[in-house]
Amino acid sequence: MESILRVDGGKPLTGDIFVRGAKNFVPKAMVASLLGSSPSKLRNVPQIRDVDVVSELLSLHGVQINFDQGAGVLDLNPENVEIAHVADIDALAGSSRIPILFCGPLLHRLGEAFIPDLGGCNIGGRPIDFHLDTLRSFGAVVDKQENGIHITAPNGLRGTQVHLPYPSVGATEQTLLTAVMADGLTELTGAAIEPEIMDLINVLQKMGAIMSVDTDRTIRIEGVKELSGFTHTALPDRIEAASWASAALATRGDIYVRGAHQPDMTTFLNTFRKVGGAFRVDDEGIRFWHPGGDLKPIVLETNVHPGFMTDWQQPLVVALTQATGLSILHETVYENRLGFTSALIEMGANIQVYRECLGGLRCRFGQRNFNHSAVISGPTKLHGANIEVPDLRGGFSYLIAALAAEGESMVRGIDVISRGYEHFLNKLARLDASVERC
Ligand code: EPU
Numbered sequence: 001m002e003s004i005l006r007v008d009g010g011k012p013l014t015g016d017i018f019v020r021g022a023k024n025f026v027p028k029a030m031v032a033s034l035l036g037s038s039p040s041k042l043r044n045v046p047q048i049r050d051v052d053v054v055s056e057l058l059s060l061h062g063v064q065i066n067f068d069q070g071a072g073v074l075d076l077n078p079e080n081v082e083i084a085h086v087a088d089i090d091a092l093a094g095s096s097r098i099p100i101l102f103c104g105p106l107l108h109r110l111g112e113a114f115i116p117d118l119g120g121c122n123i124g125g126r127p128i129d130f131h132l133d134t135l136r137s138f139g140a141v142v143d144k145q146e147n148g149i150h151i152t153a154p155n156g157l158r159g160t161q162v163h164l165p166y167p168s169v170g171a172t173e174q175t176l177l178t179a180v181m182a183d184g185l186t187e188l189t190g191a192a193i194e195p196e197i198m199d200l201i202n203v204l205q206k207m208g209a210i211m212s213v214d215t216d217r218t219i220r221i222e223g224v225k226e227l228s229g230f231t232h233t234a235l236p237d238r239i240e241a242a243s244w245a246s247a248a249l250a251t252r253g254d255i256y257v258r259g260a261h262q263p264d265m266t267t268f269l270n271t272f273r274k275v276g277g278a279f280r281v282d283d284e285g286i287r288f289w290h291p292g293g294d295l296k297p298i299v300l301e302t303n304v305h306p307g308f309m310t311d312w313q314q315p316l317v318v319a320l321t322q323a324t325g326l327s328i329l330h331e332t333v334y335e336n337r338l339g340f341t342s343a344l345i346e347m348g349a350n351i352q353v354y355r356e357c358l359g360g361l362r363c364r365f366g367q368r369n370f371n372h373s374a375v376i377s378g379p380t381k382l383h384g385a386n387i388e389v390p391d392l393r394g395g396f397s398y399l400i401a402a403l404a405a406e407g408e409s410m411v412r413g414i415d416v417i418s419r420g421y422e423h424f425l426n427k428l429a430r431l432d433a434s435v436e437r438c
Contacts, residue, residue, distance in 0.1 A: 005411045005425075007402035008434035009384060012253035012290070017427040019241050019259040019285075020046040020072055021234025023420045024311075025196035027054040027098045028173055029203045029232060033076040034063065034105035035181060036207055040229035042074040046237070046422035053096040060084035061106065076229075081109045090147055094119040096419075097170065100131050104178030107140060107153045116148040121391035124334035130171035134162050138178050138186075159184030159223050166364070167192040167217060167304045173200060179221035180209040188219045194305040195264040199235045206230040238264040239311040240421055242272075243396050245288035246315035247431075249277045250322060250404040254289035255431060262286065267308050271316070274298050275323060297325035297378070301359035302333050314340055314397040318404060320376045321349040327376040330359030335370035340394030343387040347405055350377040381406065389413035392420045399424075403433055 021044035033040040062082035093116035106113035179186035207227040241260035248255040278291040310333035358373035384407035389395035402409035
């Protein structure tokens with residue numbers, strides 16, 4: 001059944017909410033637990049769909065899982081890992097992008113892996129060529145099949161040199177999860193260095209891995225023969241924190257995000273301040289609010305860490321529709337992440353999208369017919385509309401737009417949002433939003 005939210009907008013969001021562990025870290029730490037010869041414990045785990053999907057996939061491979069949802073504590077016991085039935089794995093096809101990260105750990109534990117077709121948001125082609133090239137350079141043999149890929153390592157996995165043509169988060173994680181138990185040294189250049197990856201390195205080091213990170217995107221890993229389990233508290237979700245911050249700004253509200261962690265959000269906080277948002281950091285979180293007066297337009301370019309995250313972009317664009325003047329946006333991570341602007345235009349926003357690179361960087365998408373830049377002219381009054389959630393972050397930005405808009409909106413397909421935003425309906429209720437599920 002389709003999930004629809006009726007939103008009565010035009011009121012500031014005010015109150016406090018709590019953000020738990022990062023969606024883009026927790027499932028990867030869960031995969032890492034497969035490498036251990038003893039149980040692991042992960043704390044600060046949110047109740048989101050990606051955690052469910054990875055739990056199911058781990059269970060199919062014999063990992064015993066216990067999730068205390070209230071406490072956010074996940075116990076994972078991989079002592080009896082076994083080969084799963086392809087038909088069972090296949091049932092999870094299209095549900096997430098995380099399954100591709102099972103390759104290295106399953107090859108180490110079982111000598112083979114079957115990975116179903118991936119899912120995830122439709123925000124670009126999202127190929128897996130870097131993943132497969134990397135696995136092959138470790139000695140894996142990849143057999144593409146009709147409904148997924150089958151991978152073996154007839155001669156074991158050997159340390160290797162990997163150079164990523166682009167600092168891909170997933171391909172960096174793939175390399176780390178494979179290299180830690182490969183035979184010998186691996187040198188990865190062109191690595192992504194997102195805080196979530198650094199936290200995965202923390203987990204792997206706790207398990208017994210030997211790895212070092214240089215300032216030039218080079219990671220060196222010395223393979224070890226055995227890893228143990230880990231106990232770890234996940235870093236907080238900086239995308240969710242920034243999304244609520246943007247919601248505070250767009251609705252002229254005031255939201256205290258308990259759990260928000262300043263060191264992982266430096267670039268976002270600078271941008272938020274430039275737009276005219278106010279924030280105060282304390283030991284437990286960050287308060288974000290609209291201080292009154294006009295918001296200011298900005299030039300915004302998304303990039304890999306330490307740049308402005310692509311996942312922060314969509315929610316912030318809603319606030320930029322309320323800034324006085326022209327904002328320029330250049331999306332350089334995904335070629336197709338501006339489709340969500342069409343519904344904002346329908347709601348009254350003034351946004352033009354362009355194929356050209358409008359920022360300081362000439363990016364990979366410049367001469368390739370992708371609408372990946374935008375000019376946002378504000379302020380514009382938003383009015384309620386019937387809109388359909390296009391993807392996770394686009395969906396949250398629609399929620400913000402509906403909450404900022406005058407009148408009633410019907411937001412369809414809101415279940416997608418629960419892939420990455422824990423209990424977002426309860427949080428909206430805490431913030432006094434007028435929303436009703438129908
Ligand atoms: N890319 C390739 N080939 C590959 C892999 C990636 O060309 O084999 C390209 C992609 O097409 C994209 C760019 O490299 O243009 C970056 O992709 P990356 O691999 O870094 O992304 P990912 O690992 O698939 C993770 C997050 C995304 C987040 C990106 C960038 C998870 C589960 N997903 O994706 O999160 O946008 O890193 O930070 O960690 C989200 O949370 O809404 C989300 C989409």
